[in-house]
Amino acid sequence: MNNMENVVFQIILHGGNGRSAAMEAIQAAKQADFEEAKFKLTESAKALNEAHHIQTSLIQGEIKGEKTEATLLLIHAQDHLMNAMTLKDLAAEMVDLYHRIHVSERKT
DSSP: OOHHHHHHHHHHHHHHHHHHHHHHHHHHHHTTOHHHHHHHHHHHHHHHHHHHHHHHHHHHHHHTTOOOOOOHHHHHHHHHHHHHHHHHHHHHHHHHHHHHHHHHHHHO
C-alpha cells in the first residue's frame, strides 16, 4: 500500500469511528442515558476532527503544488467523512430532542 492509500484509509477509519460513536450517542439518548450520549458525541467529534485534520493536510499540500490524484478511493473517503460529519450533527440534535422529551415526560 502506498502512502496516499494509507492516508485515505485513515480518513475512512476515523470517519467510520466518528459515525459509529454518533449512532451510539443516539442509542444512549433513546435509553435516557444522557451522560453516555454526551460522551459518545464528544468521542465522535474527536474522531471526525482527526479525519478532518488529515483531509486539511491534503488540501494544504495541494495548495502548495503537491498534486493529489482523485482516485475512487479518495472520493469514497471524502464522501464517508462528509456523511459522518452530517450524522454527528444530526445525532446532537436527536440527543437534545430525546432529552427534552425525557424531561417533559418526567413533569407529567
